[in-house]
Amino acid sequence: MSKAETPRGLKPAARRSRFIAHADWSRPIPRAGAFLTALALALALTLSAALTLAADPPKPQPKPPEKPAARSDQAGDEDADQKEKDKDEEKEEPDRYLAIQAGVVHTVTGPDLRGVTLLCKNGKIASIGTDLDVPDEAELLDASGFHVYPGLVAAGSSGVVGREPVEDNTDVYGLNVTLALAGGMTTVLAGNTVAKVTYGTLEDHVIRTDAFVNVSYGTGSPDARRRLRDSLDKLRQHLRDVETYEREKKLNPQAKAPDDKWIRGPAQQHLKLLKHEAVAIASASRAQDILDLCELARQYGIDLVVRGAWEGWTVAPQLGRAGVSAIVTPRDRVTRDERYNRPNGSSIENAAILHAHGVPLAIVPSNTAITTWGVAGRDLLHLAMEAAFGIRGGLPQDAALRAVTIDAARILGVDHRVGSIEVGKDADFAVTDGDILHYMTLVRWTVVNGRIAYDKEKDSLYQHIRPDEDRDRPAPTDYWPRRLGAE
Template structure:
């Protein structure tokens, strides 16, 4: 048994314990309680003067698939040859040796979601992984963590310049609908064949990848900045009865009531950015506050390498400048992020039974002076300053 003792423990699930003890046994949190008494025989990590928190969760980035240092050699984010590629799997492209994983640990990020970029209307599977390991298959928490889709300027720019669809927003929406309708037809043929009412269709990997989306087992995660693109995603999700996450959601504050009414979730960011393209004209730090105030479940992302993954906590801190309450800002990179990923039973708070993914810091995570001192994943020390 390992005891992290004497620190200021932000459980996220309840009160701050100062001082508090976190007990770890067999890769899991065994207990969390106030004080500094530890069981006899336990190995002790002295956290006196430190903040103890659950590991941070970056709900949207491209670590390992847009590799640090490299340019085109290590960039596998976008398959520019076909605008509809839901069958692509991030697990086949993520390099666990990417320096971005080390950067994540240095910033206290113990879980992240990585995957395709936004050049394609349907880009492929996204992947939730722990940030320590040498074989990606052994780092996986959830596969897939959703199917990536994109609306707005990126698919238009990627294909329209070559006189290919989508050259307009209408075409992007039509291609998305077409792929979903084809997958529905494929599902119907499979069901009929299983019931003896026809022959089994030839395997269709594109449609097969969308079946879990149609069954609401995983969300469709749609890149959308402008309010009109966000509402197009909502319209299509309603039409096909899909679970929907809006990625970026830059102008979500303009339609926050609509998103809340339809149970749409948002992964907001990158927060540390300028108006790098026309779709970011309406960017504001108040976005997260408005979305949260309307009741939209949200997480904060870095979109690494757009913002380096180690600045996830600072990104959430900046959302506070826009009015997001401190508690919600902390939750946006811990338990609320875990909830959006469907991993809240394992991650996001310091509670008995959860994975022992724990970060020790020398100050509050939103203070720019704060340094990450030590990181544990599944109870194992994986990074130390």
């Protein structure tokens, strides 16, 4: 029977018989004597080597110096970064100068200056005057024959810079940035952040990130009104307890300080209002809502800005006495409600009346985005034109200019840097070919942080538009409305 045919069910005896039958008995069987001989030889060699080492031991070798432990890659990267940082600090950056030879400088907070030079150093206004010592390495801008204004300040914007956090979401090469610069804007409010319109760079982009504390106090939100007043009452009592504790601590060092662990979230923001560390802002259009906000500001002594204020002209004395500021749109149109036997609705004279009663103003257009459609001046592209409509309603021209420069900057809390042309402030300018409040005036250059950010002749937006040499010519006699008796 072959191997393939052997069944698996064989008994052990049959298996042994099968092994004996198939074993190859012709091969020699290894003997134990050979194995023992090899083992004895190995032991003899080992013993001989041990005796040799004992008779002549090896000389000790000098110990190599210990190498420092290998540092981690992260530590090496930190050292490299520190070295690069040290090198950067050693290399002092050269001062950056810009000299503007101006025709007329409108300082806003002072008199107009003619034929002066503006010298800017590292983004700040270094000096203003004639016959200045201009460094040889300074960049020169010949603006003789042009008007130099401080960069316009928009107290509200959408889409010019990115959403908050602004520095992480702004497209510094975006079209809206160029359009804003072409309109003379250099500073905008986006959300709660005040930012510069910096083209091509994020350097010095954000000025502040805590411009306002938003509050809701309209008649349509009674719960919000109650929560705000309760919070302010509780916080005001806490401040009184702190004052009492400070007095008692002088007499009794063991006096216990009032608990402040509960001051979190909105309460923390409201506490800043009571300490005058922040400014509240609220939207209100109707007279009653505006009066309620005035009462809130007087009762708690907080700084407040009203956004909208369509019917502000009807309660202007109360706004002035309460020290409340306003962000208005002169061209707002709200139909008068005939059901009320009192002045209501909007008025083209709103800004003028508020200004006459001492209310600080900032002017914004009805649409705070930048668009390329619709009627000119309805969006942020024509911020200066909106101020011109305030003049149409009786607002003095200097007040209209201030409402888009220094007064707007004060409302935003950045007037120490922007809004006027003064030594030490940021070098932000709008250089125009005429009065900036004239509807035909174009911006020739815009300077932000001492850098020319916009040049009309180098940009394709308005390059094709040329100034009108005879802008103030009289209208033809056949223009409507026709004059009585005209042929």
